[in-house]
Amino acid sequence: MESDAKVERMLKSAADGRPITKAEATLLLGLPETSLEASLLRATATAVNRRRFGNSGLLLGQIGVDMAPCEGDCAFCFFAKSNTSIQPALLSTDEIIARCERFARGGAQGVFLMTMHRFGLEWFRDLCAELRRRIPAQLEILANVGDVTASQLQEFRAAGVTVTGAYHVCRIREGVDSCMTPADRRKTIERILEAGLSWYNMCEPLGPEHTPEELVEQMWLGVDLPCTQHGVMQRFPVPGSPLYHHGQVSLSRLGQVVALVALAIIGRENVKSIAVNVYNLVGLFSGTNAFFPEAGEPDEQAIQTEAVQGREGFTAAL
Ligand code: SF4
Known part of the structure; x- marks a missing residue:
């Protein structure tokens, strides 16, 4: 079996340090995930990533601290207000601290605190301040919250809360499969960077x-703007949600897409790691070097549902 010469040239050039272009990325994403060329793509991204990051990995943790029917109403999400039967609940501060300590013992560098799209800013600010006092000093606090205004971010910083980073995404089909607008999502990202x-x-x-x-x-927003971490998250099908019938991508397709990310951000010094959302070896051999496992939420009330049985955490539900 021979690989396509054009694809081979592109991959050789990327391995030599030239980031792929949008047109090349589109072509490479059109390859069948079972093809020889897709395997070469994943192998090239692995080599590029390992050379770039000195074969080192990054572990982060994620904790869902707030659960409620969510106004974001994403057509794929377990928490979407139109589809969920979940009752509002906050994780206790002591439990969050216990989970943070476990992440720190396991070698995590930071922990994402995840809320719904709308969340109590003062509550979150105070929670972060208390965590900063009580969790291991080396564990970074990272926010994964809804859209925020510039003044909310300023208030947050004025309070001296040591949040070092924030996860925020203008999702694929934002505004079509969600109740948020791409413009609002992008504005929040720009505010995060400005802050x-x-x-x-x-x-x-x-x-x-x-x-x-x-x-x-969608992935080029993270090429054009200076992200610290890029990566790919696959969607899990939530029974009863409008997108359930689409199913989910295979691990090899997930690997193919994240391999593209790794080759697109060649030379972007701001990118310090490339992640997939679920722990899997395919990702580690497709150009990623970071994971952010969760601490086992949602709790029992959510585990009743088929959506999260056999899986762990918000990632499955989201
Ligand atoms: S993906 Fe996030 S914003 Fe969308 S419904 Fe779920 S929790 Fe809300």
């Missing part, structure tokens, strides 16, 4: 129905 916080980004929520063109458009 001097590290911006954590992903190409998500990846599903089988997404075309190479829309994936490239």
